[in-house]
Amino acid sequence: MPSPLPVRDGVGATRLHLPSEGRWPTVAAYMAERFFHLDPERLLRRFDRDEIVARDGSPLTRETPLGVHEFVWYYREPPVERDIPFEIEVLHRDRDLVVADKPHFLPTTPGGKYLQNSALVRLRNLLGIPELTPIHRLDRATAGLLMFSVRPETRGAYQLLFENRRVEKVYEAVSALPEGWDPARPALGGGPFPVVYRNHIEKLRAHVCVHVDGTREPNSETLVELISADDRVLHTLLRPHTGRMHQLRVHLAALGAGILHDGFYPVLLPEAPDDFAKPLQLLARELRFVDPLSGEEREFRTRRRLQEAPLSGA
Structure with a gap:
């Protein structure tokens, strides 16, 4: 409407x-x-x-x-917003798509106490495209690639890519080194890499964390690969097969490798102001898909890097 x-x-x-x-x-x-x-x-x-x-x-x-x-x-009356002192970068723009590199702490869309400090509003103002609409979303705490639709006429074709799981999404994460880590035999959750993890995740109303139901059939799946590790942290590559809320954060926490600076998993911490020096170490690194309009294979990669990642990481 x-x-x-x-x-x-x-x-x-x-x-x-x-x-x-x-x-x-x-x-x-x-x-x-x-x-x-x-x-x-x-x-x-x-x-x-x-x-x-x-x-x-x-x-x-x-x-x-x-x-x-x-x-x-x-129009919503604008809230008093705390400035988020990180810029969003446009990596690609054409007649139908904008691909942006979102910083940590910036929400995808306006909501709650964030209005001007959202990726959507910043990009609409920066590019002068009032019709700009996100095709998918990232958590506020997650940095990396976001795709936006420029024209309503072609928006549905790109949204269907995500609905039909035709977009290959690749993430990176940095976790504290798991207990008992053996560099000679790298393993996670009791098994060698690569690790496939599945469980049943559901979002309950009025709960900030998702609920994991061990009695139900899995509805989420992630492939976890090892990038590198040092004596301090574990650097992993994540390939989600599904896109449940907080899926990657929940799966790594369940495997004993909760993401650094995650205030939700494995333990919900008391709400506190953002600490800009400690962003969640999760990054939406790559997007690949076949363009539904041109048939062209398209690939985008973030220019950002996780600050806690070992220097030897890919």
């Missing part, structure tokens, strides 16, 4: 679905209860300034009754 409001400062308008009936006499009353954490008078003043609009772009008032409109659109 197209928005009646244009992209502003790289940020699209938010759409809200309204109930057709209920105990609220007006749209304003419903929104005041829905967004109870906001100052209600401040919300009402947004109606007075014509900042909340219907599908045809017409503004609603404080008195607009509930049931007249199914959806409304508005």
Whole structure:
């Protein structure tokens, strides 16, 4: 459903679905209860300034009754953001695709306390492409390759590549050296490299960590290969066959090689401000696929490097 409001400062308008009936006499009353954490008078003043609009772009008032409109659109009020002092780099741009190299700490899309400090908004503003849309996502803590669609007309073809697992994704990770590591017989999780690890991962509502269910059939799989190791860390190459939330972090933690500076796995640590000197040592390194429009084989590789990786690593 197209928005009646244009992209502003790289940020699209938010759409809200309204109930057709209920105990609220007006749209304003419903929104005041829905967004109870906001100052209600401040919300009402947004109606007075014509900042909340219907599908045809017409503004609603404080008195607009509930049931007249199914959806409304508005711009989120920008949060007070902590600046993320790392730049996103454009590696490739053509008529249909933008491939960017995302730094650690930068979320893919706006959300919560991040708006301007998101990869999508920064790139929309940098490139002047309001229609730019991510084709896939990376965790905020993960650095590396991200693909964006330039034109809505061709977006679906590229999204299907990911849905149908036709994109080869390669990651790197650095972990603390596992207990009992033997450089003469490198092994992980009790088996020699390469290691294939599978389990069942599900995201539970209101939980920041995913849940691993050992009683169910695996729905996630990762191939783990050894790049190098020294007397301090293990450097691995990861080839995920599936794309479950936090999959690589969960799998390495389960194998006894939790990724350095991971505050979620294997143990959830108390929430703390970002420590920019200690980024999660996980990097989306390579993307390979056959272009669905041209049939051309395409390959992209990050220019970033994990700071904790041994100097002898590939």
